[in-house]
Amino acid sequence: MFSFFKKKPVAPEAPAAPVVAPAPVAAPAPDLPDLLPIEEPAEKKQSWMARLKAGLSKTSNNLSVLFVGAKIDDDLYDELEAALLMADAGVDATTYLLDALKRKVKEDKLLDAAAVKAALKQLLIELLTPLQRPFELGRHTPTVMMISGVNGAGKTTTIGKLAKHMQTHGQSVLLAAGDTFRAAAREQLMVWGQRNNITVISQASGDPAAVSFDAVQSGKAKGMDVVMIDTAGRLPTQLHLMEELKKVQRVLGKGMDGAPHETLLVIDGNTGQNALAQVKAFDDALKLTGLVITKLDGTAKGGVLAAIARVRPVPVYFIGVGEKIEDLQPFVAAEFVEALLG
Numbered sequence: 001m002f003s004f005f006k007k008k009p010v011a012p013e014a015p016a017a018p019v020v021a022p023a024p025v026a027a028p029a030p031d032l033p034d035l036l037p038i039e040e041p042a043e044k045k046q047s048w049m050a051r052l053k054a055g056l057s058k059t060s061n062n063l064s065v066l067f068v069g070a071k072i073d074d075d076l077y078d079e080l081e082a083a084l085l086m087a088d089a090g091v092d093a094t095t096y097l098l099d100a101l102k103r104k105v106k107e108d109k110l111l112d113a114a115a116v117k118a119a120l121k122q123l124l125i126e127l128l129t130p131l132q133r134p135f136e137l138g139r140h141t142p143t144v145m146m147i148s149g150v151n152g153a154g155k156t157t158t159i160g161k162l163a164k165h166m167q168t169h170g171q172s173v174l175l176a177a178g179d180t181f182r183a184a185a186r187e188q189l190m191v192w193g194q195r196n197n198i199t200v201i202s203q204a205s206g207d208p209a210a211v212s213f214d215a216v217q218s219g220k221a222k223g224m225d226v227v228m229i230d231t232a233g234r235l236p237t238q239l240h241l242m243e244e245l246k247k248v249q250r251v252l253g254k255g256m257d258g259a260p261h262e263t264l265l266v267i268d269g270n271t272g273q274n275a276l277a278q279v280k281a282f283d284d285a286l287k288l289t290g291l292v293i294t295k296l297d298g299t300a301k302g303g304v305l306a307a308i309a310r311v312r313p314v315p316v317y318f319i320g321v322g323e324k325i326e327d328l329q330p331f332v333a334a335e336f337v338e339a340l341l342g
């Protein structure tokens with residue numbers, strides 16, 4: 001029903017001479033498979049649902065338990081309000097959901113807890129569905145993606161997972177080690193690239209904009225499908241570092257018209273309401289095209305997606321519930337709500 005990436009990719013152009021290629025060049029797949037539609041095998045889908053459920057259990061535990069044998073009264077609404085706030089859904093989304101739920105219970109004359117829970121599920125799906133957007137590849141050669149986020153949000157890990165998923169779908173990928181701040185981060189990406197036969201553009205010079213520009217040039221010359229730019233972690237309050245990020249974005253546009261085609265923010269699901277502040281700040285600075293929310297496993301703050309949907313509805317392309325490659329998957333509102341309240 002849902003493929004990892006949407007759209008048929010364009011065939012790659014003939015590879016030209018490499019510009020900077022410290023790691024071996026990934027050979028472009030001679031015959032790119034049609035990516036649409038890809039039926040996920042039932043067992044694979046099931047295992048993702050099981051992982052999603054397990055990952056979100058800390059958030060869902062506080063919510064699901066409310067409906068067990070509950071009476072529909074003010075106590076239930078009070079407890080639901082507290083649970084949503086504790087899940088970091090935020091005041092706006094919590095008020096919205098409670099008001100809508102009370103209205104629905106009245107209009108539809110709902111009498112038992114199971115029906116109220118089903119109504120809440122429906123309202124949550126409606127609230128989160130606008131965040132759901134398939135990640136499209138193949139409109140540009142290469143599709144240039146810039147990955148931003150605060151320190152430790154999971155940027156580099158996400159890049160690795162996405163690159164592997166893309167490779168599996170027959171896409172050629174080139175990475176830029178734009179995190180020139182932490183030498184270890186650059187090396188980590190280089191080693192990872194070598195192991196996975198993915199070229200990583202890197203420079204010792206320490207200028208992220210220059211590395212990013214080189215990467216786009218190289219990606220164009222080689223006819224790569226995707227160029228992903230890693231960036232150093234930074235807080236939105238570090239204004240000079242935010243300016244540096246804007247410069248990287250501008251320079252990418254000089255390297256290729258319309259680039260970056262995707263500007264993603266990776267956020268750590270554990271940060272709850274602070275994640276919302278990050279979305280606002282990075283969106284104001286960079287005009288984000290999408291989010292990746294990692295580490296939803298082991299957090300009780302998964303409600304932050306509701307806050308994002310109400311306050312700054314930037315699409316959520318992928319969510320992560322663990323460290324394995326298959327733990328990063330496209331965000332599907334109905335799956336997410338099923339895992340929370342199923």
Ligand SMILES: Nc1nc2c(ncn2[C@@H]2O[C@H](COP(=O)(O)OP(=O)(O)OP(=O)(O)O)[C@@H](O)[C@H]2O)c(=O)[nH]1
Pocket residue numbers: 149150151152153154155156157158179182185232233234294295296297298320321322323327
């Ligand atoms: N449990 C869990 N851990 C994750 C997930 N995604 C990433 N991590 C871990 O989070 C840690 C930080 O990830 P990195 O990818 O290094 O984060 P980063 O944003 O690149 O970090 P900086 O370069 O320091 O800014 C690593 O230990 C990852 O394995 C996830 O979905 N779940």
